[in-house]
Amino acid sequence: MPSRYICIHGHFYQPPRENPWIEEVEVQDSAAPYHDWNERITAECYGPNASARILDDKGRILDIVNNYSRMSFNMGATLLSWMERNAPDVYASILEADRLSLQRFNGHGSAIAQVYNHMIMPLANGRDKRTQAVWGIKDFRKRFGREPEGIWLAETAVDTETLEVAASLGIRFTILAPRQCARVRPLLAGKALAPQLQEEPWQDVSDGRVDPTTAYKINLPSGRSIVAFFYDGPISQALAFEGLLKSGGQFYGRLKGAFNGARPWPQLVHIATDGESYGHHHSFGEMALAWCLEAAEQDPDVEVINYGAFLDRHPPIMEAEIVENSSWSCIHGVERWRSDCGCNTGGHPDWNQAWRKPLRQAFDWLRDETARIFEEHAAPLLKAPWTARDHYINVMLDRSPASVQAFLQQEAKGAITLQDSSKILKLMEMQRFAQLIYTSCAWFFDEVSGIETVQNLQYAVRTIQLAEDISGKFLEEQFKALLKQVPSNVLSGGLEVYEAHARPAQVDMLRVSAHFAIVSLFQEVEAAHEFACYAIEADVHERTRYGRSKMATGKASITSRITGEHAVVQFAVLHLGDHTVTCGVTYFTDPVHFRTMVTALREPFDRGDIVEAIRLLDKHFGRNTYSINHLFRDEQRLVVNQVLAPAYALAKSSYRQVFESNYAVLNFLDWLRIPPPAHVIDAARYVVGHDLKKLFSGNGINREELRAVVAEAKRWGLNLDDEALNFVAVDWVRRQLGECLREPDDLARLQALRLVLDEVADLPLNLASWRAQTNYFALWNRQQKAMRRKAAQSPEAARWIESFSRIGKALRVEFA
Numbered sequence: 073m074p075s076r077y078i079c080i081h082g083h084f085y086q087p088p089r090e091n092p093w094i095e096e097v098e099v100q101d102s103a104a105p106y107h108d109w110n111e112r113i114t115a116e117c118y119g120p121n122a123s124a125r126i127l128d129d130k131g132r133i134l135d136i137v138n139n140y141s142r143m144s145f146n147m148g149a150t151l152l153s154w155m156e157r158n159a160p161d162v163y164a165s166i167l168e169a170d171r172l173s174l175q176r177f178n179g180h181g182s183a184i185a186q187v188y189n190h191m192i193m194p195l196a197n198g199r200d201k202r203t204q205a206v207w208g209i210k211d212f213r214k215r216f217g218r219e220p221e222g223i224w225l226a227e228t229a230v231d232t233e234t235l236e237v238a239a240s241l242g243i244r245f246t247i248l249a250p251r252q253c254a255r256v257r258p259l260l261a262g263k264a265l266a267p268q269l270q271e272e273p274w275q276d277v278s279d280g281r282v283d284p285t286t287a288y289k290i291n292l293p294s295g296r297s298i299v300a301f302f303y304d305g306p307i308s309q310a311l312a313f314e315g316l317l318k319s320g321g322q323f324y325g326r327l328k329g330a331f332n333g334a335r336p337w338p339q340l341v342h343i344a345t346d347g348e349s350y351g352h353h354h355s356f357g358e359m360a361l362a363w364c365l366e367a368a369e370q371d372p373d374v375e376v377i378n379y380g381a382f383l384d385r386h387p388p389i390m391e392a393e394i395v396e397n398s399s400w401s402c403i404h405g406v407e408r409w410r411s412d413c414g415c416n417t418g419g420h421p422d423w424n425q426a427w428r429k430p431l432r433q434a435f436d437w438l439r440d441e442t443a444r445i446f447e448e449h450a451a452p453l454l455k456a457p458w459t460a461r462d463h464y465i466n467v468m469l470d471r472s473p474a475s476v477q478a479f480l481q482q483e484a485k486g487a488i489t490l491q492d493s494s495k496i497l498k499l500m501e502m503q504r505f506a507q508l509i510y511t512s513c514a515w516f517f518d519e520v521s522g523i524e525t526v527q528n529l530q531y532a533v534r535t536i537q538l539a540e541d542i543s544g545k546f547l548e549e550q551f552k553a554l555l556k557q558v559p560s561n562v563l564s565g566g567l568e569v570y571e572a573h574a575r576p577a578q579v580d581m582l583r584v585s586a587h588f589a590i591v592s593l594f595q596e597v598e599a600a601h602e603f604a605c606y607a608i609e610a611d612v613h614e615r616t617r618y619g620r621s622k623m624a625t626g627k628a629s630i631t632s633r634i635t636g637e638h639a640v641v642q643f644a645v646l647h648l649g650d651h652t653v654t655c656g657v658t659y660f661t662d663p664v665h666f667r668t669m670v671t672a673l674r675e676p677f678d679r680g681d682i683v684e685a686i687r688l689l690d691k692h693f694g695r696n697t698y699s700i701n702h703l704f705r706d707e708q709r710l711v712v713n714q715v716l717a718p719a720y721a722l723a724k725s726s727y728r729q730v731f732e733s734n735y736a737v738l739n740f741l742d743w744l745r746i747p748p749p750a751h752v753i754d755a756a757r758y759v760v761g762h763d764l765k766k767l768f769s770g771n772g773i774n775r776e777e778l779r780a781v782v783a784e785a786k787r788w789g790l791n792l793d794d795e796a797l798n799f800v801a802v803d804w805v806r807r808q809l810g811e812c813l814r815e816p817d818d819l820a821r822l823q824a825l826r827l828v829l830d831e832v833a834d835l836p837l838n839l840a841s842w843r844a845q846t847n848y849f850a851l852w853n854r855q856q857k858a859m860r861r862k863a864a865q866s867p868e869a870a871r872w873i874e875s876f877s878r879i880g881k882a883l884r885v886e887f888a
Contacts, residue, residue, distance in 0.1 A: 082347030085148035093579035094604035117351035122165035124362035140169030180380030184222035288392035320363025434554035529574035620649025656693025809847035
């Protein structure tokens, strides 16, 4: 019987969510209790797949495995960039998985590259196609330490020119949907393997009837070729949308059932879906995947493999031609990203997507205008401007001064000034954002005012800003005129979306300085201070406080670590003690002017004439005044929480007073078996929940306090099914187990954790997080055998075993 193989591919990707001016993802309330959606999906999907639990039929953990090491996968470059900074443990597990897969699959790693920022390649011009592929490949090489064999095309959108670019860069294969295959015919190897195919001409399979169980060679006009794997459509569809991940056994049975004994060639049953299906879209999907891969590895009739290893063993026996301008998520090809084709999420059947075409036209205009500016201003400075753009990925991956200097030395025509250096970096950043405006998610959903489209419009704002800085040309008016042609289902149109949600996000050096000035009034900052992608040095900084009123004045220098742009500013900030904060910032001119400003403001402030101080601040700084509204979101929360702390404390006190002053009434009603009033129970729920969060926010927990709070929750039957409370409790357990891992012989710490878990056993807390279970599993592997050997002679070891086992029960961990 010919060989049978299984390959599961996951496309793991999130659109870039960084604020274009600070290069950080700001807090997203819709992702609460997590900071943002990247963090939430990492906790629900990317992390769990690095530590996926395999259970037996009794729910006991057989093993914890790294799914990435046994599947095929691609990780979006922008997602990995975020993960490297914000989830380094998960990031390291993904890189380690690729190293393990090299050993598992005879030198073929399971990770493949992705076009850089998920641009729909058939809709890009040839120059952008190349940059997207070059950036994606170089990003891959830097992270995984090897050349990629395959590349994932955004939305699997493909045309011949895209395949030519990929093949020219050494890519061996890509993965496509079955309906993206137009026609097939056997190669000589196929005819030799299956004589019945010898006389067959081209066969039309554009209706999706392509046999997905083999590789297909695509011959290109240049004489090059590339291989396409057309995944199994029905199984992929069932996994993503039809509940196939509810059972690992059902999942594996569906894969194995796709083999057909009538095929004379080695069969590859393979699927491709969004990787987020495994844990984010489908809870515990990572466990079903782990069970399925384990079952396949234990099955003597099949072999788990990746695409590169399969190609080495079984070169293509069939030739194929693609359906030009096709994709996996639009039956109309690539129209979802440029027209009102009818494809949408289905959430608003009465909406249309007529906005897609004029929005793309506006972006195309901006791309072409900035390309002209780029060529005009880069030509005197750079040897080959567009080649330099391709090489700029080296700086994007490493923005250290040494890396930037190496790039400038390699690409500049000759000796350059600091001003030239900054201009070159601005030119490159303008082109980077001119790529980011095409991130596909902006067109995928139903409405132009959605957060994905707003994100791309913010990239457009940054592109326009850089173009003006470089050339003096003001592109915004024409761009806004084009946005007037963009309709909306919610607002008046694309122009309103731009002006209400994108344009206000724009930042210049003064606004960054205002951010520093306001924050410095509420917290201590170092003289040399780093904020996001800016370096700030406070040369002079004075703070004065009278009662609840505060004032800060100062002088600071600020430098962008992205473009090298530099400014020296002077500032003044006034806080009246409530939510009103007024800040003025202007460029520093001379010391005399600075001291005059400080003296003028200090005089009325010192005598308590705050109104006069504000009037003089407005007079001195003119239009360059700012408030809390101008802060970036995370620091805005920090400052608002401090400003409103007295109001919050009063509200908390009021809740506690309602609960405690009515305690006797609650006892009386309880004795009479009369349900207490809802407002009193609401107060009790808030107080008890707040006290629990406070206890879990620390390190050690006072068990007497915990026992008392839990008793209150039980006595009054309080509903504490609160995601925020669970989040804090889970994080506490994770941290404690991490400490146990660092000091595995520390019986006191282990017992303290066990006693806390005993106290909260009856609360509706789901403490069995993947992180906690992974730490517990690691501790079990490291310590339990030695402790069991000692238990017969050592009472301490016996107590360790007892505490460890009880912790496992609380975390729903029972080893087979």
